Amino acid sequence: MTFVALWKPVPTGGTPAASPDAAADGAGLGDEALGDALIRVAPHVALGEGDSAGRVVWADARGLPARTVASEVLRVARELGHGEARVGVARVAVVAAVAARHGSARVVTVKRGAEREYLAGKPLAVLASSPAWSIRLAAALADVGVETCGDLAALDADAVEVRFGAEGTALWKLARGEDQRRIFSQPRRALPSASLEWLEFETRDAERLLFVANRLIDRVCDELRGWGETARTMTLRLPLAGGGAVEKKVRGARATADRATWVRLLRAELERLRLPDGVTGIGLRVDSVHELDAPQGDLFDHGFQSSSAAEQAIARLTDDEMGAAVRLEGSRHPLPEKRLRWRAMEFHEVAATVRGGGGAAAVKEPAAVAYETTALALRLLPEPRRVIVTTKRRRGQAMPVRYRERLVGGARARRGLPLVEIIAAAGPDRVSIDATEATPVSRAYWTCLTDEALVLLFRDEGREEKPSIEAPAAVADADDGEWFLHGWWD
Amino acid sequence: MSAQLRALRQLIAERFPDAAPLAERDAHRLASAVSTGIPELDRAFPGQGLPRGKLTAWAPEGGAAAVLRAACRAVIASGERAAWVDGPRTAMAGWTGADSSEIPWREWSEGLPLVIHPSDRVSALRCAELLLKSGAFALVVLDVLGMAPRAEPMGTETVRLARATREGGGAFVVLTPSGSMAALRVAAKLDPHGVRWRRGPWGEPALPAEARIEVRARALGWNASARIVLPVAPYDVRCALEAGPDRRNPGRVP
Numbered sequence: 001m002t003f004v005a006l007w008k009p010v011p012t013g014g015t016p017a018a019s020p021d022a023a024a025d026g027a028g029l030g031d032e033a034l035g036d037a038l039i040r041v042a043p044h045v046a047l048g049e050g051d052s053a054g055r056v057v058w059a060d061a062r063g064l065p066a067r068t069v070a071s072e073v074l075r076v077a078r079e080l081g082h083g084e085a086r087v088g089v090a091r092v093a094v095v096a097a098v099a100a101r102h103g104s105a106r107v108v109t110v111k112r113g114a115e116r117e118y119l120a121g122k123p124l125a126v127l128a129s130s131p132a133w134s135i136r137l138a139a140a141l142a143d144v145g146v147e148t149c150g151d152l153a154a155l156d157a158d159a160v161e162v163r164f165g166a167e168g169t170a171l172w173k174l175a176r177g178e179d180q181r182r183i184f185s186q187p188r189r190a191l192p193s194a195s196l197e198w199l200e201f202e203t204r205d206a207e208r209l210l211f212v213a214n215r216l217i218d219r220v221c222d223e224l225r226g227w228g229e230t231a232r233t234m235t236l237r238l239p240l241a242g243g244g245a246v247e248k249k250v251r252g253a254r255a256t257a258d259r260a261t262w263v264r265l266l267r268a269e270l271e272r273l274r275l276p277d278g279v280t281g282i283g284l285r286v287d288s289v290h291e292l293d294a295p296q297g298d299l300f301d302h303g304f305q306s307s308s309a310a311e312q313a314i315a316r317l318t319d320d321e322m323g324a325a326v327r328l329e330g331s332r333h334p335l336p337e338k339r340l341r342w343r344a345m346e347f348h349e350v351a352a353t354v355r356g357g358g359g360a361a362a363v364k365e366p367a368a369v370a371y372e373t374t375a376l377a378l379r380l381l382p383e384p385r386r387v388i389v390t391t392k393r394r395r396g397q398a399m400p401v402r403y404r405e406r407l408v409g410g411a412r413a414r415r416g417l418p419l420v421e422i423i424a425a426a427g428p429d430r431v432s433i434d435a436t437e438a439t440p441v442s443r444a445y446w447t448c449l450t451d452e453a454l455v456l457l458f459r460d461e462g463r464e465e466k467p468s469i470e471a472p473a474a475v476a477d478a479d480d481g482e483w484f485l486h487g488w489w490d
Numbered sequence: 491m492s493a494q495l496r497a498l499r500q501l502i503a504e505r506f507p508d509a510a511p512l513a514e515r516d517a518h519r520l521a522s523a524v525s526t527g528i529p530e531l532d533r534a535f536p537g538q539g540l541p542r543g544k545l546t547a548w549a550p551e552g553g554a555a556a557v558l559r560a561a562c563r564a565v566i567a568s569g570e571r572a573a574w575v576d577g578p579r580t581a582m583a584g585w586t587g588a589d590s591s592e593i594p595w596r597e598w599s600e601g602l603p604l605v606i607h608p609s610d611r612v613s614a615l616r617c618a619e620l621l622l623k624s625g626a627f628a629l630v631v632l633d634v635l636g637m638a639p640r641a642e643p644m645g646t647e648t649v650r651l652a653r654a655t656r657e658g659g660g661a662f663v664v665l666t667p668s669g670s671m672a673a674l675r676v677a678a679k680l681d682p683h684g685v686r687w688r689r690g691p692w693g694e695p696a697l698p699a700e701a702r703i704e705v706r707a708r709a710l711g712w713n714a715s716a717r718i719v720l721p722v723a724p725y726d727v728r729c730a731l732e733a734g735p736d737r738r739n740p741g742r743v744p
Binding site: 307309310314317320321322323324325327328336344350353354374375376377378382394395423424426445447452453454456487489490 | 551578
């Protein structure tokens, strides 16, 4: 950034004023007129520090020819009656100010990299207008023989900090030509908002409110699009007839400037809302804005063409709480139901998945992919289902030979319901956990083949076992512990 | 502008003689059915795959999920998208791979369809409708069996879903024993006599190794069947030792 500092000394009695504004100099009116004139020369103008001798006015020459801007600034100042004005140009603000105020010519330009050198020969008093300057500090520095900026800059940072504290360090930095001040602060832009109030009637009807909100959404979304931005959260404000207002935050699954999406979200919010009083107005305010997400596309990616439609569909089902996109997480947990978990995806993950789904690089031979990974896999019931199992003894183990599902509440299924015959059973595979679970788990798993499917049964050995009629190599039609159907292969 | 465009097209055609314009390639792709990724099975379907823009009713009697998972993976491998509306939330281990030793402790995302967990039965149907209508998914699988006693889409619900399928142009498979309004009805059944077991030391069945699935496809003027053999993925982590070097005894000679 290149700073152009205009030093505007207070006119002496003998200097004529060229304009009425110049006559009012020092009272603010002259500064305003100068600022108005300078803004035509530079994109940013700011009033700087001033004292009884005069004032510094800053002009931003970033990206512009600095010399031209400087001469234009000087010309404008002279036209407005500031005949004694001088200009300093430098990459560092404090150097530009010193060059303007204490420079030998009308326009003094300090080259890049020569800022420290330029200040070195100047007395410390040239920094008097900076915020770090104080009479006490100047006296303390003078006591140890520091008289010029070069003397101060030559000192060690630690030594300056120990002896002169934070103020001394700040002045030391300025003397070295280091100035981190933000001369041209960017004013915060007001975020898009729209509101409408009425006095003739009050309403609680969601449809009527939505009718009004529709126009407001139009304006807000147009403004967002105009700035190339999107919003994820808006605040809906409803002033009430009896005083006060209801405020609700409306949040979408993804940041968007799409009018239809916001209308849908507002409709849902208004339909849910229970208003304590009639509404006499409606206001809509964007809480925060995001940059419009415009991903780089791949010319040969045919999935890219429809990625926005996919994102829109997922966002809608998330907004309407119809469902959630999930991702699988795995662990080494010995219990099958805890080994794998579904985790709801954040929308940026969904977007990445949707955008990365296609792609020329990902295209493979479908048959090869399918054969690599196709297998019958276990589908676990969300909760293991209690079943009544008939077992027989095999090598001292209770092997299931048929099972029947129980009804809710532990009641047995009525007689006549078909039993499921087990053709073959493999097991038991024992899983015992003592330390990691709140309650110890001990299960004996059996993989069973029935007429229709491969199913996974287990006997919970941690539970009290009921007495059963058991005979070696004979079928026992009785309970043999608590049996559960855990899932099936599909 | 059009002259420049023609010149550009000509230049691309000269530089990349094998490249086909995206529109032509997409038109060719969209005209074909969605492959299941299993050639034997594709041959049993009219159009060599699951029809686009039409409803397929799949009666799940064993092996349906495995075949549809394969279809999803094949769709993704071909550069398109697939979505699975998993109502009962029972489909998990099938997405991790065929071999249990591959079950790692990480997240799966590559090669998986977008899995949606609906909040209830109606939401599941609406999710499917929305995904189908978007036109961004080449294959949408709706699995609602087990959410409620009669959870599968019925009557007007099926009409709406069929209409959304036609609008979106993707293939839609609903797992249901009822085949009303379906352009293609498929029944997959596990053949209990086709299960091959790995035997234990005493000759008894120890672990199912593979299973034979009988698939029958019926459409207007079409009745075909296929038999495919699929491996059975074990449910547990059978290896007691962690993957990696054996740290029980650094000086131990294997």
